[in-house]
Amino acid sequence: MTDEPRPPLPPFTREAAVEKVRLAEDGWNSRNAEKVALAYTVDSHWRNRAEFADGRDEIIAFLTRKWRRELDYRLIKELWAFDGNRIAVRFAYESHDDSGNWYRSYGNENWExxxxxxMRLRYACINDLPIEESERKFHWPLGRRPDDHPGLTDLGL
Structure with a gap:
């Protein structure tokens, strides 16, 4: 079944919110759109920059397009705040385009x-900063960020 519970469940404690954020980070770093979409309700609603997605099929299409454009994608998420069934996150990710231009994208997400x-609601605001490859801070093999790799605060981001 595609709507099986996805612990931790709300209402969130601080520890549960931190775990939920890390699980989301791990999922996105997998770059597996079908698997990631299972963390969202069938009728989930997103605003990502100026793009809107409704439902898992649109989420899968969005993520597939995203990871086709954003190559060598590596993401770090960090808990900002939480209350009841809501979590606010700040994040940064690094990727490059097919011309080899690197970017660090910074953003905030509100989740319900x-x-x-x-997750039934996801609102994301994101800004892109062109960087040189030598300015990259996210150095791990593609996939899950190792537990000993610094987070955003530790990296001064």
Whole structure:
């Protein structure tokens, strides 16, 4: 079943919110759009920059396009605040385009979850900063960020 509970469940404690953020980071770093979409309700609503997505099919299409453009994508998320069934996150990711131009993208997300721990609302604001490859800070093999790799605060971001 695609709507099985996705612990941790709301209402969130600080520890549960931190865990939920890390699980989301891990999912996005997998760059597996179909798997990532299962963390969202069937009718989830997104605003990502100026693009809107409704439902898992649109989320899968969005993520597939995103990771086709944003190559060598590596993401770090950090808990900003939480209350009840809502979590606010700040994040940064690094990627390059097909011409080899590197970017660090900074943003904030507001999330709202249903009782099963599936995200039903996601609002993201993101800014892109062109960087030189030598300015990159996210150095790990593609996939999950290692536990010993610094987070945003530790990196001064």
């Amino acid at each position: 979850f249903d009782a099963n721990g599936l």
